[in-house]
Amino acid sequence: MTEMAPRGPAILFEDVSLTLGRTTILSDVSLRVQAGRIHGLIGPNGGGKSSLIRCLLGRAPHGGRIGIEWPAKAGIVGYVPQALDFDRGLPMTVMDFMAAIVTSRPAFLSPKASTKQVILGALAQVGMQDRAYRRMGALSGGERQRVMLAQALMPAPDLVVLDEPMAALDREGAAVFEQVILDLRRKGVTIFWVEHDLDAVRRLADEVTGLSRTVLFGGSPDHVLTSEQVLNLFSHRAGALS
Numbered sequence: 110m111t112e113m114a115p116r117g118p119a120i121l122f123e124d125v126s127l128t129l130g131r132t133t134i135l136s137d138v139s140l141r142v143q144a145g146r147i148h149g150l151i152g153p154n155g156g157g158k159s160s161l162i163r164c165l166l167g168r169a170p171h172g173g174r175i176g177i178e179w180p181a182k183a184g185i186v187g188y189v190p191q192a193l194d195f196d197r198g199l200p201m202t203v204m205d206f207m208a209a210i211v212t213s214r215p216a217f218l219s220p221k222a223s224t225k226q227v228i229l230g231a232l233a234q235v236g237m238q239d240r241a242y243r244r245m246g247a248l249s250g251g252e253r254q255r256v257m258l259a260q261a262l263m264p265a266p267d268l269v270v271l272d273e274p275m276a277a278l279d280r281e282g283a284a285v286f287e288q289v290i291l292d293l294r295r296k297g298v299t300i301f302w303v304e305h306d307l308d309a310v311r312r313l314a315d316e317v318t319g320l321s322r323t324v325l326f327g328g329s330p331d332h333v334l335t336s337e338q339v340l341n342l343f344s345h346r347a348g349a350l351s
């Protein structure tokens with residue numbers, strides 16, 4: 110449970126729809142993400158989870174309404190995209206990559222000298238401080254995923270949006286990830302998290318939404334993740350008219 114007043118926003122999705130070409134990707138999607146909570150989003154491949162995140166981030170031309178209700182002024186959003194594939198020959202170090210990302214963020218005002226310290230601090234949070242001067246292209250998939258998580262922590266976010274952040278993580282990486290998101294929740298950050306690992310969702314999420322083109326269920330994991338609902342969600346054909 111949240112131990113501080115939430116500094117993150119609530120998010121209200123009202124009748125959100127998305128049609129690309131002739132394909133209906135999302136239809137009548139309504140759900141509320143509570144401020145300062147971990148909200149899991151689950152569903153079958155192609156069910157529209159990443160698309161809903163694109164709508165939230167203003168990257169897809171959706172219908173309906175998405176309201177981000179900040180407690181005071183608009184805060185900082187950290188985003189971890191689905192696993193990226195880098196060219197193995199990419200000559201950029203982890204430090205260069207992080208610096209390029211972070212200094213392009215308007216909210217990031219640190220002078221150059223302290224940028225390095227901020228980056229090392231974020232890398233330490235994900236157990237990657239000793240890889241700071243490795244080439245990005247030389248990292249394993251799980252190490253890359255940890256770097257992507259670290260970049261979402263700079264500057265300190267109020268809302269974190271995660272698209273399958275655990276996909277490439279081994280057991281140790283998954284433990285680091287769990288620690289990071291529990292720390293964020295303790296600070297009152299709102300976390301909206303797409304995940305396939307239902308055990309992780311059961312363990313960590315306060316609320317979960319099952320999405321397959323539309324919302325099939327929502328509530329606390331203990332209540333809604335019954336075998337019947339899970340089976341129904343993952344056998345639901347996202348494209349079918351229901």
Ligand SMILES: Nc1ncnc2c1ncn2[C@@H]1O[C@H](COP(=O)(O)OP(=O)(O)OP(=O)(O)O)[C@@H](O)[C@H]1O
Binds near residue numbers: 130132134
């Ligand atoms: N730019 C696009 N143009 C047309 N169709 C698209 C586009 N982007 C995604 N889609 C389709 O939208 C549907 C939903 O995709 P999306 O990536 O949102 O699903 P997802 O639930 O995140 O899936 P996964 O679990 O496999 O990551 C898929 O059928 C996909 O093919």
